[in-house]
Amino acid sequence: MQIRRLTPLLSTAMLGASLALAQLPQPSADWKTSDQAWREKAEKSLRQDNGWLTLAGRFPMKPGVNTFGTGENNDIVFDKGLGPERMGTITVEKGKVTARLAAGLTMEKDGVTFDEYVFSTGNGKPDWVSMGRLSMHVIEREGKYILRLADKESQVRAQFGGRTWYDLKDAYRVEATFHPYQDKKIEIVNVLDEVSQEKSPGYVEFRLGGRTHRLDAVGDEGLFFVIRDGTSGDTTYRPSRFLYVEKTPKPGEKFMLDFNKAYNPPCAFSEFTTCPLPPEQNILKVRIEAGETYPPKKLSKAS
Numbered sequence: 001m002q003i004r005r006l007t008p009l010l011s012t013a014m015l016g017a018s019l020a021l022a023q024l025p026q027p028s029a030d031w032k033t034s035d036q037a038w039r040e041k042a043e044k045s046l047r048q049d050n051g052w053l054t055l056a057g058r059f060p061m062k063p064g065v066n067t068f069g070t071g072e073n074n075d076i077v078f079d080k081g082l083g084p085e086r087m088g089t090i091t092v093e094k095g096k097v098t099a100r101l102a103a104g105l106t107m108e109k110d111g112v113t114f115d116e117y118v119f120s121t122g123n124g125k126p127d128w129v130s131m132g133r134l135s136m137h138v139i140e141r142e143g144k145y146i147l148r149l150a151d152k153e154s155q156v157r158a159q160f161g162g163r164t165w166y167d168l169k170d171a172y173r174v175e176a177t178f179h180p181y182q183d184k185k186i187e188i189v190n191v192l193d194e195v196s197q198e199k200s201p202g203y204v205e206f207r208l209g210g211r212t213h214r215l216d217a218v219g220d221e222g223l224f225f226v227i228r229d230g231t232s233g234d235t236t237y238r239p240s241r242f243l244y245v246e247k248t249p250k251p252g253e254k255f256m257l258d259f260n261k262a263y264n265p266p267c268a269f270s271e272f273t274t275c276p277l278p279p280e281q282n283i284l285k286v287r288i289e290a291g292e293t294y295p296p297k298k299l300s301k302a303s
Contacts, residue, residue: 031170031173031258032168035168035258035260035261036168038261039163039165042163042263043162043163046160046163046269047157047160049135049150049152050126050128050135050150051157052266052269052270052273053154053156053157053160053269053270054135054150054151054152054154054156054157055148055149055150055151055154055156055270055272055273056078056079056082056134056149056150056151056154056272057078057079057147057148057149057272058146058147058148058149058272058273059076059146059147059148059149060144060145060146061075061076061090061092061097061138061144061145061146061147062075062092063092063093064091064092065089065090065091066089066090066091066092066147067086067088067089068087068088068089068090068147069083069084069085069086069087069088069102070082070083070084070085070087071084071085071086073085074086076090076147078134078149079151082132082133082134082149082151083105083131083132083134084102084105086102087101087102087105087131088100088101088102088105090138090147092145095121096118097118097119097121097138097145098116098117098118098119099116099117099118099119099129099136100115100116101115101116101131105131106131107129107130107131108129108130108131109128109129109130117129119137119138121138121139121140121145126139126148128150133151133152133153134149134150134151134152135149135150135152136148136149136150148272149272156269156270158299159298159299160269160296160297160298160299161296161297161298161299162296162297163264163292163296163297164292164293164294164295164296164297165291165292165293166235166260166289166290166291166292166293168260168290169260169289169290171290172208172258172259172260172288172289172290172291173256173257173258173259173260174206174207174208174256174257174259175206175207175254175255175256175257176204176205176206176254176255176256176257177204177205177206177252177253177254177255178202178203178204178223178248178249178250178251178252178253178255179202179203179204179205179251179252180201180202180251181200181201181202181203184199184200185197185198185199185200186198186200186216186218186279186281187279188218188226188276188277188279189276189277190274190275190276190277191239191267191274191275191277192274194274198218198219199218199219199220200216200217200218201217201218201219201220201223201248202216202217202223202251203215203216203217204217204223204225204257206257208286208288209286209287211285211286213284213285213286214281215227215281215282215284216279216281216282217245218276221248222244222245222246222247222248223244223245223248223249224242224243224244224245225242225243225244225245225282226240226241226242226265226276226277226278226279226282227240227241227242227243227262227278227282227283227284227288228240228241228277228278228282228283228284229241229283229284229286229287229288230284230285230286230287230288231287231288231289235289235293235294236262236264236288236291236292236293236294237264237265237267237268237292237294238294239265239267239268239275239277240265240275240276240277240278241262241263241264241265241291241292242262242263242264242265243257243259243261243262243263243291244261245257259288259290259291260290260291261291262288262290262291262292263291263292264292264294268294268296269296
């Protein structure tokens with residue numbers, strides 16, 4: 001698992017929200033308006049087609065031909081209601097994944113229909129193709145190819161009542177200083193206990209709760225933090241939360257680190273995702289009562 005491979009996932013996890021670096025100083029009313037707009041955009045992005053709420057399956061594929069459909073005799077079995085028993089085949093070759101549909105079936109992308117499609121498995125935007133209520137795309141992890149399935153009529157989506165957040169608090173916008181690393185990697189473990197060594201551009205240092213704290217960043221662009229704190233498992237999602245700074249500060253530069261924008265990883269919304277866990281040094285011995293809380297609101301089936 002390379003961080004460059006995770007970048008599309010993390011970008012999507014940011015849910016299209018604008019995470020511009022806040023500058024010092026900034027009038028209180030301005031930052032609250034900006035943060036609230038960021039939260040509203042994050043909510044909208046989460047609810048969209050092919051968002052985390054619509055995920056309906058994650059299927060590792062074997063090399064060669066993989067049959068797929070709702071029939072039990074397929075290599076990849078979709079839930080009933082998502083199509084016919086045999087929908088087609090997906091052929092996995094090195095550097096190439098091709099879907100071929102059964103006779104009479106078609107897929108659609110950007111208004112164009114076809115019965116055969118070669119998936120893009122690069123680091124760009126997810127390459128979704130659709131068939132009725134379902135969509136699918138292929139991701140590549142360490143040379144293995146995984147089919148990810150989405151369902152527009154997902155019950156998770158239908159019953160989702162909204163993200164939940166702490167009130168916006170100025171006390172959790174802290175002045176931080178960036179300290180770059182030279183060719184440093186840190187160990188990251190994900191929820192499947194897979195371990196990887198990830199590039200770290202540096203760490204930030206700040207004071208909160210009467211103590212000085214440090215957080216290691218990962219990623220190639222900006223500063224991406226995987227964190228846990230004293231609220232984890234209490235009022236926030238236990239495994240981790242994410243925090244992103246879009247612009248990498250200059251060495252020694254002070255900037256505003258806004259914990260009001262701490263947000264939940266995809267795993268908080270879907271069982272069909274994998275998420276990184278915080279390294280030990282990013283488990284803060286302080287309660288960060290800011291940002292996204294857990295669990296989200298849920299609608300009753302009767303709603």
